[in-house]
Amino acid sequence: MKFEVTVKMQELRELYGGICQKCGSSKNLQFAHIKPTSLLGYGRGMKNRYYDIKNNKSCYALLCYQCHRRFDKLNDMWKNKNPSKTYKHSFEEFLNDF
Ligand SMILES: [Zn+2]
Numbered sequence: 001m002k003f004e005v006t007v008k009m010q011e012l013r014e015l016y017g018g019i020c021q022k023c024g025s026s027k028n029l030q031f032a033h034i035k036p037t038s039l040l041g042y043g044r045g046m047k048n049r050y051y052d053i054k055n056n057k058s059c060y061a062l063l064c065y066q067c068h069r070r071f072d073k074l075n076d077m078w079k080n081k082n083p084s085k086t087y088k089h090s091f092e093e094f095l096n097d098f
Contacts, residue, residue, distance in 0.1 A: 032067075033059060071091070
């Protein structure tokens with residue numbers, strides 16, 4: 001049977017509560033790195049992404065597009081085109097409002 005990655009990703013989203021963990025939106029949800037994993041960065045394929053999220057739950061948060069951008073920006077994640085592996089602000093700080 002084919003690995004239905006879109007179905008699997010949907011299951012993951014539901015597991016994470018199905019809404020943005022920052023603002024509660026249910027639109028444009030994405031998984032954001034909140035701690036580095038070996039899979040940091042663009043691409044790498046949905047399937048790899050899925051397993052990385054599934055196996056490193058404490059390293060990801062479900063955020064909407066806007067909150068994801070805010071969190072990455074807060075941490076200058078893409079300053080050097082490659083994602084930073086150090087975080088200036090923790091996800092907890094972000095939730096407590098920045
Ligand atoms: Zn949000």
